[in-house]
Amino acid sequence: MEPQTVFETLKGKFGDAATELQSEGFRPAFVVVSPEKLPEIALFLRDDPAMKFDSLMCLSGVDYKDRFAVAYHLYSMTHRHAVGLKVFLPRENPSVASVDGVWPAANFMERETFDLYGIDFPGSKDLRRILLPDDWDGHPLRKDYKYPDFYHGIKV
Amino acid sequence: MTRPAEALPTQEMLINMGPQHPSTHGVLRVLLRTDGEVVVNARPDVGYLHRALEKIGERVTYAQFMPFTDRLDYLASMNCNCAYAWAVEKLAGIEVPERAEYIRVIVSELNRISSHLIAFGSFTADMGAFTPFLYSIRERERVNDLFEDLCGNRLTYNFARIGGVSADLPPGFLEKTKEFLDYFEPKIDEYNKLISYNKIFVHRLAKVAVITAEDAIAYGLTGPNLRGSGVRFDLRRDEPYSVYPKLDFDVCVGSGERGALGDCFDRYMVRINEMRESVKILRQAIAQIPEGPVAAKVPRVFKPPVGEAYFRSECPRGETGFYLISDGTGNPSRLKIRTGSFVTMNIFEKVTVGLMIADIVAVIGSFDIILPEIDR
Numbered sequence: 444m445e446p447q448t449v450f451e452t453l454k455g456k457f458g459d460a461a462t463e464l465q466s467e468g469f470r471p472a473f474v475v476v477s478p479e480k481l482p483e484i485a486l487f488l489r490d491d492p493a494m495k496f497d498s499l500m501c502l503s504g505v506d507y508k509d510r511f512a513v514a515y516h517l518y519s520m521t522h523r524h525a526v527g528l529k530v531f532l533p534r535e536n537p538s539v540a541s542v543d544g545v546w547p548a549a550n551f552m553e554r555e556t557f558d559l560y561g562i563d564f565p566g567s568k569d570l571r572r573i574l575l576p577d578d579w580d581g582h583p584l585r586k587d588y589k590y591p592d593f594y595h596g597i598k599v
Numbered sequence: 600m601t602r603p604a605e606a607l608p609t610q611e612m613l614i615n616m617g618p619q620h621p622s623t624h625g626v627l628r629v630l631l632r633t634d635g636e637v638v639v640n641a642r643p644d645v646g647y648l649h650r651a652l653e654k655i656g657e658r659v660t661y662a663q664f665m666p667f668t669d670r671l672d673y674l675a676s677m678n679c680n681c682a683y684a685w686a687v688e689k690l691a692g693i694e695v696p697e698r699a700e701y702i703r704v705i706v707s708e709l710n711r712i713s714s715h716l717i718a719f720g721s722f723t724a725d726m727g728a729f730t731p732f733l734y735s736i737r738e739r740e741r742v743n744d745l746f747e748d749l750c751g752n753r754l755t756y757n758f759a760r761i762g763g764v765s766a767d768l769p770p771g772f773l774e775k776t777k778e779f780l781d782y783f784e785p786k787i788d789e790y791n792k793l794i795s796y797n798k799i800f801v802h803r804l805a806k807v808a809v810i811t812a813e814d815a816i817a818y819g820l821t822g823p824n825l826r827g828s829g830v831r832f833d834l835r836r837d838e839p840y841s842v843y844p845k846l847d848f849d850v851c852v853g854s855g856e857r858g859a860l861g862d863c864f865d866r867y868m869v870r871i872n873e874m875r876e877s878v879k880i881l882r883q884a885i886a887q888i889p890e891g892p893v894a895a896k897v898p899r900v901f902k903p904p905v906g907e908a909y910f911r912s913e914c915p916r917g918e919t920g921f922y923l924i925s926d927g928t929g930n931p932s933r934l935k936i937r938t939g940s941f942v943t944m945n946i947f948e949k950v951t952v953g954l955m956i957a958d959i960v961a962v963i964g965s966f967d968i969i970l971p972e973i974d975r
Contacts, residue, residue: 468906548819
């Protein structure tokens with residue numbers, strides 16, 4: 444199934460929750476959805492017999508300077524097709540529902556995104572910093588991140 | 600005075616395994632909560648080797664990031680090199696000369712053999728058999744010699760380039776590779792005779808940490824760990840890239856031959872069998888490799904068009920994916936690296952419930968994780 448068809452199906456089922464199809468220059472194409480509807484859309488994409496996106500290849504945070512995004516790369520082992528799913532989040536208190544109940548693989552990748560971007564995933568079964576120490580200040584992959592001069596009194 | 604056993608106070612114990620422990624394959628720390636010898640909960644703690652590769656990626660140009668990919672998975676640098684090059688080429692839409700693609704496939708498969716040899720050797724050493732490790736290192740040495748001929752390095756190669764490879768094959772390389780294959784192929788049977796079906800070894804692995812096919816897919820396992828659960832999925836065949844469609848090989852899967860499909864033994868056997876398939880691929884690639892240029896013309900100041908691309912390729916430790924975002928400048932605006940080992944660690948807590956402490960070592964070894972790839 445092509446991303447175009449996925450987008451149209453989502454549009455038919457969820458209306459305006461599927462806001463945009465990013466296809467020109469995007470490999471694979473992204474279906475942009477509104478963050479509020481993400482849990483339902485994720486479940487639908489996983490369980491619908493024609494979709495069957497049972498595998499979450501990659502979950503990444505992105506800083507687009509004016510806003511954040513979380514990109515989900517989905518793949519179907521059954522039908523062997525792929526699509527991207529993206530939600531845009533505001534710079535202030537970015538937060539989107541966790542999908543680790545839909546794809547358990549999401550847990551570590553969400554923790555990583557939380558750690559490095561400060562994006563919150565309410566509903567996650569275990570959201571802690573993963574790569575950085577627990578007491579680290581700030582989220583380094585944000586474009587406006589200020590490098591600290593000291594860590595525990597040690598010059599960095 | 601004796602007391603009945605049930606009156607003795609017992610309590611769970613918290614044990615810290617690692618980060619400096621030879622069987623954790625690097626600096627992995629596992630927090631074990633045990634009830635006697637039985638593991639109640641094993642929580643992995645990663646991040647000790649975090650070098651902020653993704654942040655560095657945003658500060659260097661596309662070409663300058665190539666040496667950093669060597670440090671992703673230092674036992675399979677060639678695979679990571681090529682994966683990154685393919686990802687950038689997908690982003691920018693660059694056509695790569697066929698000879699360069701064949702060279703990439705040849706070095707990738709050689710590196711897959713040497714990586715699986717380390718997986719095999721260190722796994723058996725973890726299980727208490729030290730001799731096979733010496734055998735596997737002996738064979739790997741010959742692959743390292745080949746790579747030293749090729750690019751001067753033995754561990755971090757920095758060999759691939761955007762649009763091709765850094766240099767053509769040196770004279771006699773293909774002949775030497777063929778010699779190595781003739782020497783190496785019978786050794787796989789030797790390993791099987793030496794250790795694979797050794798009774799003690801099999802007992803340590805069979806029916807330990809069984810992962811069903813559904814779980815393997817849901818938890819995002821890839822590579823040999825996924826195939827060990829019986830899922831016949833290999834990116835080289837199912838999402839073909841480079842010249843893999845022209846090469847004939849089998850996708851090895853676990854068969855549950857020692858009691859349970861998806862146990863540690865199946866994952867181990869998949870790697871042994873994959874070495875044989877790599878030999879098969881290499882023989883065909885050597886026979887088919889055409890003459891021609893080894894690099895496409897890529898401008899010195901390389902600025903891919905605005906866009907986003909996700910490319911994944913089959914590395915020895917599963918799928919290595921690069922998610923690249925270009926804003927039209929010379930540096931990536933975002934460079935996300937998805938590695939097989941990192942996602943695999945996700946299922947660790949689930950499969951280790953109820954195992955013995957010694958089995959934890961078997962599970963880590965059967966996943967064949969590598970820490971620099973987890974922590975990046």
